[in-house]
Amino acid sequence: MYPNCGDSVSNAYWFRTTKKSHLTVYRCRACNTAYNLYINTIFQQRRLTPQQVVLFLRGVLKDETSITLAAELKVSPQTVLDLRRDVQDSARCLQPNTPLPDAHTETGEMFQNAGEKRRGTP
Ligand SMILES: [Zn+2]
Numbered sequence: 001m002y003p004n005c006g007d008s009v010s011n012a013y014w015f016r017t018t019k020k021s022h023l024t025v026y027r028c029r030a031c032n033t034a035y036n037l038y039i040n041t042i043f044q045q046r047r048l049t050p051q052q053v054v055l056f057l058r059g060v061l062k063d064e065t066s067i068t069l070a071a072e073l074k075v076s077p078q079t080v081l082d083l084r085r086d087v088q089d090s091a092r093c094l095q096p097n098t099p100l101p102d103a104h105t106e107t108g109e110m111f112q113n114a115g116e117k118r119r120g121t122p
Helices: 050-061 066-073 077-094 102-112
Strands: 012-017 024-028
Touching: 050 066, 050 077, 066 077
Parallel strands: none
Antiparallel strands: 012 024
16 A cells, blocks of 8 residues: 555555545655555545455455345445456456466466356346
């Protein structure tokens, strides 16, 4: 959790707490940027609580449908679809260019289907 100037949170001060997600907003003493836990992550402007973020990531890894996840998190299915796409894009960027050893292939396959629209699953 660093603002764009790269300064540590120890050089920031408490600024406020967000209403909806109850996150502490810090203000950097070096560059005066206000930021919270989600800075430079896919959750930056999503107004989710940390509990919702953990449940979302857990649901994605369990390959739950977006409809199920949206109901669990009490957010719109579109929000889940958008976040799922963001996770998929981030995962793609982090994938190495070298072939994976057999032990890791299953995880790679799991992410191939993440984020696909699967409507009508009961
Ligand atoms: Zn700064």
